[in-house]
Amino acid sequence: MPFDTWLLYLVTCCGIAVVPGPNALLALAHGAIHGSRRTLFTITGGVLGFAMVLTLCALGLGALIQASATWFMALKIAGGLYLIWLGLGLWRSAPINLDTPATAGPQRWSLLRQGLVSAISNPKALLLFTAFIPPFLDPHRSIFAQTAAIALTYAVVEFVVEYTVASAAHKVRPWLARTGRRFNKTCGGFFVLFGVALPMHG
Numbered sequence: 001m002p003f004d005t006w007l008l009y010l011v012t013c014c015g016i017a018v019v020p021g022p023n024a025l026l027a028l029a030h031g032a033i034h035g036s037r038r039t040l041f042t043i044t045g046g047v048l049g050f051a052m053v054l055t056l057c058a059l060g061l062g063a064l065i066q067a068s069a070t071w072f073m074a075l076k077i078a079g080g081l082y083l084i085w086l087g088l089g090l091w092r093s094a095p096i097n098l099d100t101p102a103t104a105g106p107q108r109w110s111l112l113r114q115g116l117v118s119a120i121s122n123p124k125a126l127l128l129f130t131a132f133i134p135p136f137l138d139p140h141r142s143i144f145a146q147t148a149a150i151a152l153t154y155a156v157v158e159f160v161v162e163y164t165v166a167s168a169a170h171k172v173r174p175w176l177a178r179t180g181r182r183f184n185k186t187c188g189g190f191f192v193l194f195g196v197a198l199p200m201h202g
Helices: 003-017 022-034 036-058 061-067 069-092 108-120 123-132 143-171 173-178 182-200
Strands: none
Touching (some): 022 036, 022 143, 036 143, 069 182
């Protein structure tokens, strides 16, 4: 991939990554509840998930799924159900206690799994990547080398953005402790809304 094309792609990735979505909201919630260090596992899972979806799209599988209404609807329903499950879990979680270390909570692999599944179960990411990747691909160059560059670049950008969000959330833990369960219920409610709206959106 030529440097000028890569630079344009990098700018596009930054624009996509800063738009709030389920994974950014998950990083925000986990950053506030578990601390930015433990939330690295959530973020890593999400980044791996996005890299996997992006790679599939770059290799053409995203277009194949997009062409099948049945598979796409099944993917949307599965993604919606998972987001609802995440939302209910956040809704029921205990309020932040400043006397409890921020690293207490779910196992690290559980956090990684939540980030991973949240990313790969989002069909909007599949469609988005399928739409914006083709202009950056050169048919005369190695598709595998270009796919690696595309996936790695987006992964780095997404990681930086989500970690920034998680770190900022952790700094406001004293305020979140005063709000009790309201923060958890708000984040959980957004996930449930995402999950309900996902299968119904065209």
